[in-house]
Amino acid sequence: MSALTRLTDRLGTLGLPALLVSDITNVQWLTGFTGSSGFVVLTPTRAVFVTDGRYDTQAHEEVKGFEMVIYKPPMTLDGCLASVFADVGIKTIGFEDLVTCSTINRLRKAHPGIEFVETADAVHPLRMVKEPWEVAKIVEACRLSEACLEHSLRLLQPGVTEREVAIDIRFYFERQGTVASFGPIVASGPNSAKPHAKVSDRVLQKGDFVTIDWGCWLDGYSSDITRTFVIGEASDRHKEVYNAVLDSLLESTQALVPGNTGKAVDSVARDLLSGRGLGHYFTHGLGHGLGRAVHDPGSLSQASTFTVAEGNVYTVEPGVYIDGFGGVRIEDDVHVTTEGPVVLTRYPRELMVVG
Numbered sequence: 001m002s003a004l005t006r007l008t009d010r011l012g013t014l015g016l017p018a019l020l021v022s023d024i025t026n027v028q029w030l031t032g033f034t035g036s037s038g039f040v041v042l043t044p045t046r047a048v049f050v051t052d053g054r055y056d057t058q059a060h061e062e063v064k065g066f067e068m069v070i071y072k073p074p075m076t077l078d079g080c081l082a083s084v085f086a087d088v089g090i091k092t093i094g095f096e097d098l099v100t101c102s103t104i105n106r107l108r109k110a111h112p113g114i115e116f117v118e119t120a121d122a123v124h125p126l127r128m129v130k131e132p133w134e135v136a137k138i139v140e141a142c143r144l145s146e147a148c149l150e151h152s153l154r155l156l157q158p159g160v161t162e163r164e165v166a167i168d169i170r171f172y173f174e175r176q177g178t179v180a181s182f183g184p185i186v187a188s189g190p191n192s193a194k195p196h197a198k199v200s201d202r203v204l205q206k207g208d209f210v211t212i213d214w215g216c217w218l219d220g221y222s223s224d225i226t227r228t229f230v231i232g233e234a235s236d237r238h239k240e241v242y243n244a245v246l247d248s249l250l251e252s253t254q255a256l257v258p259g260n261t262g263k264a265v266d267s268v269a270r271d272l273l274s275g276r277g278l279g280h281y282f283t284h285g286l287g288h289g290l291g292r293a294v295h296d297p298g299s300l301s302q303a304s305t306f307t308v309a310e311g312n313v314y315t316v317e318p319g320v321y322i323d324g325f326g327g328v329r330i331e332d333d334v335h336v337t338t339e340g341p342v343v344l345t346r347y348p349r350e351l352m353v354v355g
């Protein structure tokens with residue numbers, strides 16, 4: 001079923017006569033548009049895509065199945081929306097609770113005859129349930145990312161800087177016609193004890209943990225993978241910490257089944273690490289939704305209010321960060337199915353000693 005059909009059906013559930021979709025990631029998911037500014041006005045019988053003159057050609061190429069309204073100067077967005085609202089006959093319209101206060105204030109002022117109703121979770125619950133073709137895009141992004149790391153692996157040796165590795169990853173993606181979906185993290189030695197370390201000019205050394213967290217876009221869908229290596233030779237402490245994180249990854253992945261709560265899945269990883277005396281070094285949530293955004297709706301954490309459902313794609317990324325020693329994170333991308341969790345990432349998970 002298309003995203004448009006699913007969202008149109010959802011209007012009834014939400015009890016809304018119309019919905020204004022303005023979050024650009026939601027608009028892209030709904031329409032296939034890849035530009036950075038666009039809106040959808042949706043009713044049970046009409047679906048109108050609105051964008052500005054910069055995207056005239058692109059919108060006609062990319063957006064199918066929608067009425068198209070392109071506004072150009074001197075017409076403004078609000079002038080354009082007013083004519084769409086009048087044409088569609090809208091008196092009440094839901095807006096996504098993702099919009100800023102200033103945007104909704106502007107809309108209410110510009111359209112005094114329209115009642116704007118804040119609508120929580122209009123689109124995100126649908127985006128969380130991926131269609132098979134969407135999962136296939138994430139898989140393709142994973143394969144490309146894995147080929148990328150395979151290529152960059154030659155640089156994981158003493159004397160090379162974190163920045164050189166990060167640049168190599170970015171270049172690889174650009175040569176393949178895409179881009180990294182976030183700035184790759186390359187964190188070595190003591191830097192690996194920072195979950196979101198900034199890439200530095202630190203030179204890789206023997207005995208370092210090196211954590212690489214990277215991913216790319218593929219047709220609007222992202223991969224997000226992390227692997228941790230040891231340079232030179234792994235000590236018993238390296239192995240002990242690494243294998244604890246690996247076990248927590250493997251065990252919590254198995255808990256990613258429909259009906260389990262995001263909190264319960266997180267607890268599986270957390271309890272295992274606590275049992276190994278490492279629980280207090282696991283300083284972030286276990287994972288997040290993955291798809292149209294690197295951090296797609298959905299989370300696996302102690303604060304999560306989500307229940308895992310068929311069609312979800314989650315990252316599972318336990319980590320242990322020991323100040324002064326280093327850290328380990330291993331991250332897989334996992335598709336939730338009724339037959340059990342399907343791990344989409346294939347890059348080896350066992351401790352790899354390189355350099």
Ligand code: ZN
Pocket residue numbers: 213214224225226331
């Ligand atoms: Zn990541």
Ligand code: ZN
Pocket residue numbers: 224288315317331
């Ligand atoms: Zn992640």
